Amino acid sequence: MGIQVQFRKEAAELLSSGAVKLVIGYGEGSTPERRRPVFVRTPAETERLVLDGACVANLSTYLISEGLLSDGKNVAVFLKPDGIRSINILAAEAQLNPEQVVIFGFDIENGEARPLAGRKASDFTQVVEAAKAAGLSPELQKEAERLDHISAAERFEYWKEQFSKCIKCYACRQVCPMCYCRRCIVDVNQPQWINTSSHTLGNFEWNIVRAFHLAGRCVACGGCDRSCPVNIPLRLINHRMAKEVLDAFDYYAGESTDQKPVLATFRQDDPETFIL
């Protein structure tokens, strides 16, 4: 039985038994290559669910929709390991109760989706451990290192060009499961720390602050990067942050539902070679 058939069947069972009120999965998109998020409430509708190698979006972002989980009922969601890590962080940051989230875990290997065993976030501890052991993406590291090896002035020019494209549509923020603040700091205008205007300065400030806020929280799902309508390589900056917290503090985002935030904790012997 293929994973799609299996997940449809299991989703139908969960819905008909009332174990979940909603299944968030993938469906066909507006073109054959596209997949889009779908929301399934009845067993019959599970026929709309699609699962294949094109299902890359991190659907955990929908779990923080206002009021979705406040009735205490369960919701099922299709998640890759990155999405499972997102659930861990959201639980650790008290944005959801992981007991309410039923996970259809899968991973994509060689363009094919294959199922991961488990239903609750805690069932996937080994999956997350394996992800940590596998390390950060070597492809991203290679890309980011290209920038490490040029001069600061050249790097600045590179990002200036990239950020100059930003139109502050906030797709990066909106698609991100970690951006759950009901009022984002960029929308604070008393005082206006971040210029909301989408000139390069304002864009610089926005993108830097967002990357900072994602330090130790980004799971590299790539949602922001894919969503950016002007193709800013946000993956690189987020990767750099993930690498920093891993190297400096041995911190890997989303390891468990009770992981403490990297920037709200410290060790007395944290590295500080740069401090005079």
Added chain:
Amino acid sequence: MTRILLKNKLDECIAAWRSAGFSVLAPVKRNDLSRFEEVERSADMALDLQITERTIKDHFFPQTEPLLRYTIKKHDLDSQEMLPPDIRRVFFGVRPCDASGLAIDDPLFGWDYKDQYWFKRRDNAVIVTIACTTSDDFCMCTSVKLAPDSTKGSDVMLRPLQNGTGWQVEALSDRGTALLDSVSSILQESSETPAPPASVPVKFDVDKAMEWLADPANFESHFWKEISLRCIGCGSCTFLCPTCHCFDIQDEGDTYTGIRRKNWDSCSFTMFTMHTSGHNPRNTQSTRWRQRIMHKFNYYRGKFGVNSCSGCGRCTRQCPVDMGITETLQAISNLQG
């Protein structure tokens, strides 16, 4: 016999316009993004793109624009208006949908008073449009009663020749005529026939959709909730739309001086309608998406007699979650039966 512009003469043409004092802007693909930028030669142009990711609206109604500069003094305040400069510009290789977008927005910026920031640029611009002979999965101009060779908003229309060597040229306005006259020696008479315009399938019945939207009973329809479930509330559809025109005013500065700016705003944003009190009349994404559709296909028409959509399809093409006007209007026209 009609006049044509051969591709191998394009550089001469650009040089002539530039020496006549025009800036020439054309589709350029640079830094992983396609948009209109100033070019000096045809090799910089990316004319084979179906459509640029960004619209030419950017150059008439920029994402952020200084309106005035102020200086705070001990007892009062000095301010100076910062109007755009008088630069004459040729937009070469505009798609009919983008050109139409400008025409759709003209009444908005001019109905009660003439917005100088818009019209100074409009009046100084010549829009040279190239008709589409191809389309992609997202093009929908025909669905909103425009066409791949629509002349709306254009000053000059170029129709690609069948043999691929150049374009048939046609002036559509005085400005267009003058622009072509300035390069008449570069243009040629030819009997080459233009390629037929792309055949863009009609994806929804816009009249039916408008009927449904006009029915007050549908305003609170459950439909809005369902169709917008996956909307994440970003502003990419509005900011990439050739007709969306909402803006916000911001003062940016320090203790001594500052700039008042006009910045794009989006009805998709939660903050768009947030009141100081904390009350938000459009407090769910469904009400915001409804507003966008209603504005485009009902309110705007009510005020200016035209729908605020030119069918470029960017809203779907670049939507992070594969939503867009096409899907919604298809669903609405199906509802209307």
Added chain:
Amino acid sequence: MSEPFEPKIVAFVCTYCTYAGADLAGTSRMKYASNVRIVRLPCTGRISPMFILKALQKGADGVLVSGCHPGDCHFAQGNYHARRRWTVFRALLAFTGIPEQRIRFSWISAAEGAKFAELINSLTEDIRKLGPFEQYHELQTVIETQSTY
């Protein structure tokens, strides 16, 4: 000969250690460069990365962030939290091309007036050598000028 470049440096310091250290440099009549403007905060824990960005926007060519030595924080842990934040933010700035030499961090206790004076001098000298941070300031200049189209 043109005038030597005089950098603008903004310092964010905690009141219990570095600010007191700066006071001590004063009461000891030590002499140092006049390029630094101090913003006094209760603790390094209060120093948000956005302060640094705003200082740069306001034309700072360099920024100093300084507080109590580890273990000496008046608030017990503020500087430990700050240190983590700086580690991350510093990496971020470096990655986006803001030279590390322009954003400096130090521990200066209330007893280290001399260290304060020396640091200000060496910092000023370093940044004098780097020259004005034109790349960043240009971002501000651009937005203050009229639209080019």
Added chain:
Amino acid sequence: MAKIGVFVCHCGENIASMVDTANLVAAISEHPGVEICTEYKYFCSDPGQETVKRAVREHNLTGVVVAACSPRMHEQTFRKACAEAGLNPYMLELANIREQCSWVHTDKDEATAKAIEITRSLVEKVKRNNELQPISVPVTRRAMVIGGGIAGIQAALDIASAGREVVLVEREPSIGGHMSQISETFPTLDCSQCILTPRMVEAVQHPNITVMTYSEVESVDGYIGNFTVKVRRKARYVRMETCTGCGDCIQKCPVKKIPSEFECGLGNRTAIYTPFAQAVPNVPVIDRSRCTYFKNGKCAICKKTCQIDSIDFDQQDTIESIEVGAIVVATGFQVQDTSLYGEYGYGRYKDVITGLHFERLASASGPTAGKIKRPSDGKEPETVVFIQCAGSRDAAKGVKYCSKICCMYTAKHAMLYAHKVHHGTTKIFYMDIRAAGKGYDEFTRRAIEEDQAGYVRGRVSKVFEQNGKLIVRGVDMLLGRPVEVEADMVVLATAMVPQPDAKEFAKKIGIGYDEYGFFNEAHLKLRPVETATAGIYLAGACQSPKDIPDSVAQASAAAAKILGLFSREHLEREPVVALVSDSTCAGCWGCVTACPYNAIDRRDITDRNGNVIKRVASVNPGLCQGCGTCVSFCRSNSIDLAGFTEKQIFAEVMAL
């Protein structure tokens, strides 16, 4: 509209000689919102302050900037002046143009330009200052002293004698601490028990003191003036209320061979026991781990013996919650485990003992009734070698610091030994003799001159056994050659180290500690008794190695601090505290994790029907110390810090 008054002080010539104050006044006068700007020679003087006050009244100023010295110098002065003129004292900022400008620069133009910028920046800040009120906190005028050694007893007695209630918590079955183990004390050679026991009795009988022995602090919540301490009263299995301390049960207890902790293992105790004869309270406890009844349900001889039925095997630990306004931490020290010096043979040779063992051997109430007998065979040792710094001042193996008391007690040991074993000889290997203190150097001189203490400057490299003797091999640095001494007993002057659970305990009650685990004072010189946590004070060796006089002095100092605190019914605190914006808080609890003071709680926001609609962070202003760590953590910018708000700092930076 802001009406700011700016007062530029010359500070005599201190400022005026380097800052062109006329220029400064001219520039600031042009600054938006500045209503009046004047200069004067000494604004901190009476006429100067009067000028400020008059200006506040006459111009209805909404804020004041005094461009003068450091706020650390005169902020309070001018706050008071503002208050007297009817302006909220927190509507004041000091522009530091002296310590951080005129005194440190040499170019008048540069200094003036800087002074203008500093002043403008603070004018912009003060425009955004808020009227604040000092936070008034009621004070529970009862103190807790944790640790019933001499420091704790002293602090408790001082506070109690001044009429305030004290709860004295001791985790051992008796109060007394290490001092009760000591034989005689330097430099007077008073009998330790003789001077301590009366104080112990006084404490336990004092009407204002509640002694809780065999009790441990579980948690400390709250803040200065309002702590809630949870204390675990460990089950004693003997009813405190009825036990008369007759000791019959102890006599009859069949489990007799338990090495006594009090005697450092040199003597034995029973399973039901008091640690020592003079224990206060004189009520035994049952050592559950050793008691036959608890092991197999049989025996219960003690219960049968007790004529007033005071044995209660069913007792359970109880947790008592106690409200106090201040806490003295006097948890003392431990002797370092010297087995880390394998070469000294401690643990391998019975006759290599620590200084504390020696105290017990020399003590009249000790296992040998004050006779010096070596542990291995009970013989009187004829040669005793003392090794100082056996752990102290040794970064490689021991601890870096000097344990401070060892020079003195070693001299004392040598004297006691000489007094008791007249024909004996002593050798003391030392690095330095540190005998600073009243009568201390005289004391060591006496040991050398009158009691023939044989001081050898140098380190010992090895102690080993040969032919029934301990051979101490070392070097005599003064003679510059190796020496070997045949000894009958070796006494190690071991380091004083923090209690093994000191760090854990510090975290539990929220005070700082150093790399070793000694508790941190707020300021080593100027606030040596306070901790960084307001309302918690230190006494004795839990802070650093101390002798008895120092411990007692610090205990009295802590008591004085507390009595000062208790002299008022309410406390006033700087209102620099954090505040959460309920509407935007995302409830991620990062601030809760980050707060060093546990000052942030979760609070439910309910609709009018009482349904919880949101949970937000909520700062307890009594606990918040105002560091602002939470503010810069908060991603949604939902926390702000009074006195240093986001708006104020933004304005300050944007004016530079």
